[in-house]
Structures are given as C-alpha cells and as structure tokens.
Amino acid sequence: MAPQPTNLLQGTLDLMILKALALEEMHGLGISRRLEQITKGTFQVKPGSLFPALHRMEEAGWLTSSWGESENNRRAKYYRLTKAGRRQLEAETERWGRISLAIAQALEAS
C-alpha cells in the first residue's frame, strides 16, 4: 500500500471528508476532486486511503450512502453526512482550531 500521511492526518482526512460532504452528497471520486480543489492541490487523497476512510466513517454512523446517477449517467455510490456526522464535523473543527492555534503559538514562541 502507498505510504500514507502520518497519524495526525488520519484525523485530518476524516475532517476533510466531513467538510467536503457538508454542502452536498458526493461520490468517492467527487470527494477526492473536491478535496484537491478546496486545499488548492495540497491534499491529494489516493483511493487506497479514501475508500477505507469512507467505509470506516460510514460504519461509525457519520456517513450514509446510496446509489445514484452521476453527471454523465454512470451509476455511482453517493455519500451524505448524517446528523452524527454533522456533530462530528463541528467537534472536529473546534478541536482542529485549538490544535492549530496551539501549534502556531508553539512555533512562534521561540
């Protein structure tokens, strides 16, 4: 398997996926495109990481999925946030804020 970003990014990937799905439901490829877009190319999620994450989050009850038609009439599996997923997004966003603030302060300190 491709070397993955670190553990820190495990939580980060979840947060990013939740964020990407906050506005509308999307299929796997769409999510990866959206992530690339909103991070201005910093985040390139490989399918090898994306799909396990999606399935894990679905099992955790944050996402739910259904089959639908894609933009060019292909059948695709669409993911959508659940209520629990929204709560998780809020909690994670708040936590991330605290962490990034703390790290930023730590880096400025010396």
Add this chain to the structure above:
Amino acid sequence: MRFVSRMKSFLRTLLYRRQIDTELDEEIRSTLELLTDQKIKEGMLPDDARRAAKIQLGGVEQVKEGVRAVRAGAWLDTLLLDLRIGLRMLRQSPGFTAVAVLTLALGIGATTAIFTLVQQVMLRSLPVARPDQLWRIGDAAHCCYSDGYTQGDGSFLPPNDWSLFSWEAYKLFRANTPAFEELAAFQIGEGNAELGVRRAGSPAPVGTANGEYVSGNFFKTFGISAWRGRLFGDADDQEGASPVAVMSFHTWQGKYGSDPSVVGAAYEINGYPFTIIGIAPPGFFGAKIASSDMPDFWLPLTTEPLIAGATARLKNPRLAWLDLIGRVRPGGNPKTLEAQLQVELHQWLASHRADMTSQEKALLEKQTLHLTPGGAGVSLMRENYKQALWLLLMAALCVLLVACANLANLLLARGLKDRHQTALRAALGASRARLVRKALAESLTLSVLGATAGIAVAYAGASLILHLAITGPDTWVPVDAAPSTPALLFALGISVITGVVFGLAPAWMTSHAEPIEALRGANRSVGGNRHWAQKMLVIVQATVSLVLLSAAAMLGQSLRNLEHQNFGFDTSGRYLVSIDPKISNYKQEQLVPLFREIEDLRAIPGVRMVSAILEAPLRAWAWGHAIRIEGKTEDDGSSGSTRVTPGFFETLGDKIVMGRPITDEDNADTRPVVVINEAFAKRFFGKESPIGQHFGPAPQKNAAMYEIVGVASDIDFGDGLQPIYFLPEAQTTHFDDAETEEREVWSHYLYNVVIWAPGNPPGLEVEVKRALANVDPNLVVYGVQSYSEVIHADFAQQNMIASLTWLFGAVGLVLAAVGLYGVTAYGVEQRTSEIGVRMALGADRGSVLLMVLRGAFWQVGVGLVLGIPAAVGAGYLIASQLFGVRPWDPLMLSAATLLLGLAALIAAVIPARRATRIDPMEALRCE
C-alpha cells in the same frame, strides 16, 4: 450510539458478506469509469485514459483489501476466510493432513493423558463445599498408626512433627479450638477397617468391604448431605448409641445394584448388628485418596471398640490413628490458629508426662505440629505417585516436542513445495502478514484437529495407565480417565500453543517469497536457511528420542532387576491366599484347629504343602519392635516378628541352615520356642551359635521368654533382609503391658495361607476356594495369587512407568524417523538435477547412496552428540526411580543409540535408494 452503529455493521459484515463485496466491486468499478471519463474529457485517448485511471487508482485489489480491513468484524471475516482456505488445502492433501493430525494426536494425547492424572491426583480439591475453608492439623501423609508420645522419625518424615492423633487428643482439640467451625477426625492409612458385611438373616456368604471410622461431625464438616436416607451425626457417635453405618455411592451402585431397600436395613458387620442409615452422594469418596482400599462404609468412631474388640485403639491415648481436618470460621487466621494448636498439643502431652518413656520425656519440648490447607484432603496416593507422574509428564512433553518438530517440518516442507503459489500470491498483492496469517490458520486448524483426536488418545491412554497402575479387579480409586474440564482446556491450550509456535516459524520462512520467483518458473533457488531449519528440527528430534529411549531402557532394566532380585526363596510354584479370620469372628482358641484343617488342603491334586503365616513375604513389613537378649546388656536391638504354622519353611522353600524348623511338637504344652533368620543371628550373635539362646520383646524381664531352636536363611518380607523371628501359631505367652499383650493376641490371626504346588496345576484357584469354603463357609477369603503375580503387583507402579516410558520412547522414535525420512526425501527431490549431473559426470550409484546417507547421519550424529549427555543427565534426574541401574549406563545408552541408528538407517535408506534410481538424462532434461 457509535457502538450500536459498529455492532450493526459487524452483523451486516457477517450476514451479508457477499452482497457487501459485490457492492464494493461495483463502487470501485464505477470510480474507475468516472476517472476514465474525466481523463477522456481532459483530452486523453480512451485507452490511455483507462490506463492512467488504473494507475491513479493504484491497484483494485489493494483498495478493496484496504476497505475490508477497516470493516467492523474484519478480523473475524478474514479468520473465517483463512480457516476455509486452510480446510480446503488440508482436504486437497489428505495424506499430509492425516500424518500431521496423527502426529499431533499422539503428542497432545500423551500429554493430556498424563495431565488428566496429574490434575486428578495432584491438583484436585475434594468434591466438597468450600474446600478453601478446610485446614488440616498436620502435614505428612502416613500409611500406618503411630505409637507413643513422639512423632516423625526424622528419616521419611520430619522429626517431632505431629500429623496424626489419638481420639483423646482429637476431643481435646475439638473442645478447645473455637476457631474451627467443625473439626472432623477420620482413620488414616490405606488399610482401613476390613469388614465382613452381610444383610441380617441372609444366607449369602459374607462380602468383604473396607470401612473407615470417622467422627460424628465428619459429613457436616465437609458440607455433605445424604443421597438417600441420612448421614450420621454427633448423636450417632456416642458410646451406647445403636451402631449405624453410611455406604458410599460407588459401593451402593456397584455392589448393591442401587438397591433402595439397603437404606434403613439391618446388616451384620463382622457379626455385629448395624443399620445402614444412608448413602453418601455420588462423587464423595471421603477425605483421603489412596490407590487401594477406598472406604465402602463410614462408621462412627465409637463403633471401633465393638468391631476391633480386644485390639481396639479408640481409648488408647498413645495410639495416633486419626487424621484431623477442620472447617475454619471465616476470617480466621491460620497462623494464630496454628500457634494455638501447638499450645494445645503441649498441654495434652504434659497431661501424659507420667506415662512417657524417658526418651519421650526428653523430646517433649521439641514436639510440634503444622496447620496445612486441607481442601485437597489427605492423599497417600499423591505422595506415592508424585514423582512417577512428574516423570511421565516430562516424558509426555518430550513426545509432544518431537511431534511438534515433525509438524513444523511437514509445514516447512509443504510451504517450500508451495513456494511457487506463495510467490504468485505475493505478486498479486498479498501482504506478507496476510500470507503468514493464512499459514497460521492452516497450522491452527491442524492442531485443533490434532487436539480433538488427541483427547480420544488421552482417554484411552489414561485408562491404560490406571489399568497398569492399579491391578486387582476389586480395587477402585477415585480417579477418572475421562478428561476433566481442566484437562480439556489443557489440551486446547497446548494445541493452540503448538499451532502458533510451530506454525509461525515455517509460515514466516515460507511467506518470504519474492514475487519474481513466481515468474522465474522452475524450482531453481533453494533458500539455504530453510533447509538448515529442517535439519535443526531433525537434530532436536534425534536428541529427544535418544533421551526417551535411554530412560525407557534404564527403567525397564530397573523393573527387571526388581522383579528378579533374590528374594531369598524360590517364588515359582508358590501361591498366596489372603484370608481374614478376624472379621470372620474366630475366637483365639479356634485358630489352631482352623489352620490344621487348612493344612489339609494338600489333599488337592498337585498341592504339596500348605501352611499359614501372619504377614506374607513380599506382601507387608513384619512388625518391628525392640527386643532384649538374655545375658546381653545392649538395649538398642530391634527385630521384626511374625507367626507361622508348622511346615511353613518347607512350603516356601526357605532352608533351615541350623537347628530345626517349627513342628507340631511346639504347642501349648511345650516351652516357647522361636526360629530366627540369618540376619538376626548375624546381628545379635555374630559368630556365636544362637541355638539354645533366649530372647524376648523389650523390656529386659522378658529376655528369657523364647528359646531359639533354629535358624532359617533370609527371605525378603518387603523391606529387604532385616532381622526377623518366627513364632509358632500354637504357642502363646503373656505380657504385663497391655499393648504387647494385645499384639500377642492379634498376631495369632494369620492373614496368609502359603501353598506350594509346583508345575502349574490347572484350576488350582477354584479348587483352593472350594476347599476353604468346605473348611468354613464363613471364612473371609480375598483371593488366590501366584507369587509371580504378587511380585508383579508389588511393582505395578514401576511397571507402569517403564511401560509408558517405552511407549513414549517408541512413539518418539517413530516420529523422529518420519521426520528424518521427510527431510531426506525432500533433500533428494530438491537435488534431483544435481545428482543427475553428478551421475552424468561418472558418480556411481554407491557413491550417491553414500552421499545421501552421509547427509542423514550427519544430523543423527549431531543429535547423538547432544543426546548422550542429555540422556546421562536424565539418568541422574530419575536416579531415585532406578534399582540396580546406574544413571550413567553404557550398555543402556548404546542400546538406545543402536535403536535410534537403526530407525534412522531405515528412514534414510528409502530416499537414498530413490536417489540412486535417478536417470541422469531425465534429471537434466527437467532443467
């Protein structure tokens, strides 16, 4: 919330696995299509786009595997998958599976069989309520009563250490120790009370049974309630109470066919009326475990004087014959309790200062006792079998080790054979962890199958051991060959351990496959370290087998030495009949006529001589006691004594070396005479002639009691060649002190009839029993045994150890040979082309044969180099079990080495001959 969601998907994973997998396939495929569409839109040609999409996705199978791995219950899912694959692979090669399962079944079975016995004999608690609350006063298991105010002889038992007690001391402890909720007393030893039991008014012959005298609160202390009827209590254990008895469930079921009318019925026990008031619950066998004579009946202590009559011990404070176990109140501190009991012991001893001998007074201050956990009861069997069982457990573990080495070797060879497939799997993206897990699942499946078969082997094995160790149809021990729950868990545990430990290494080695090997095709590369590992395993097998074989050879030789040692008389043609005139209620004056009638058994065709003796040679120890020689002042002499009827020496073939034997003339009307053995003559008279000298039991005033009329050559009574003297049955002397007088009375009840009937007369046993029934139908007869059977029974335990070690050695040898065969055959197969080249270049068949044999014997040789010191070490470890065999015995060792070499030769020659038949042309064409 999150947990519920995980649980739901866990169940979904389990139940709809196929559907989920299809959905996942579809999802990945659609992603691939979407990606391709996107690439085309960006301007790629369709074929390029598809390729680029695949590259970007990064391996469909890997993505799917990643998703599967994060699913809830993924581990279970892969486990089931692995197990399914494992089972499928095992089904595909039934030969391999059969050999592996059989190997494991032998190893696990042997170990579990021994563990079953270890658990039941050594580790088990009594089947009673709250065994953890039970504490025993005393720490040693005694076979026999103790006489006097000191205990522990300092040789077998720690000095001055009390473990058994008189009734008086028991009552004192019970009355003065409130920390005990209940304190029970029960008769010690294996012998118990020998009972003759018959239903009142029944014409049936008297049946023999074992009784145990126990205190009234015995059942209450152990928290036992009746299965039928009631159990006795303190009210029944009073002098003057009507005599009652409780029957064991085992006896009720076995001897009385679970007859409900037994309960409440009147019985004659040794001729006295008793009521059987109840049946103890199934599984309850009392508070002690012995390898023979487990109690059939429990009788209140106070009935002992009734049955034992003049020889009763109940009221003799000098005689310690009771084990004490009590239930300590919750919160009681054993240390404080022990200190209190020590004080009570001293108070009791002090009250008997006047009755003590001077030696006893001198040792008074040193007397002590210890409180020990009593939940496991008192077990002579534990003491007797402790060493033997640990020894056998070690041997069984050795077999298991050899078996496991075989399993590892088989797995390794198989893994190497499947290398191509493994490499292919790796090429298709299976991770190494996954490959190891698959191999582990296979070895675990094997070992669980092996354990299942092993449990059957264990049951058969434990039954065999019990059969070997406990001879005699009437003996019953509370040990069950069926594996108990701990034994089953043990089997499961070792199967998992062997599966993991001996599966992991081969799995790791063989999973290390370079994908490129799969593409290269032919089995060209051979990992040197794998071959090395196989050889190591064979070396270990050879080493362990040698140790087992040499131990078996030593134990076998030791048994032969024991059985064929010089007992001082010719055992062939001699038979022993055990009788019990005491429980048959004979009066003393009836005994001489009885034995005279028994002597008439020589009318049976084939029988030459018949006589009787108190304790038969090789059957029991003769009672040892202090004696005084007339005219000599030394007072530290002691001797054994026994009592015989005229003709005894001739019947047994014991030569009279000086003077005359005991004859019919030595009776109540003539002076008391005695025949001594050579050891006695040498010990007390040296070169002097003993004929005409006088001696008697201590004290000095009895020194003129017996006149020595003859000296018999030494015979072994069961404890080697000790001084012993023989008194005539027809003579009686009288003593002042009650104890010696009591001994004098009961020594006239001879327990053994010796028969000399050379040439194996047919039907002797039936004839003898019929003739004895003619003498007196009420006489209790236990059985007729030839002396070789007596000897065999004496050494039953040694026989069991030797037989089982042989069995283990043989199994180990066969397994090691199979292992060597496997490795050699595999080596030949691997080197087919090399051998072909050698032969093409001019090597002849002989040199090829030698080359292969050299390889095989190199491993066996290393095994021997390691095994011989290990075998000598093992010899020193089992030295205490050996008789007449040195732990370092070159003969035994070379026999074991030879056996191992022979087996190795057979195992190596088969593949070596195959190597010589290799056709060079064909071998080279394979390339």
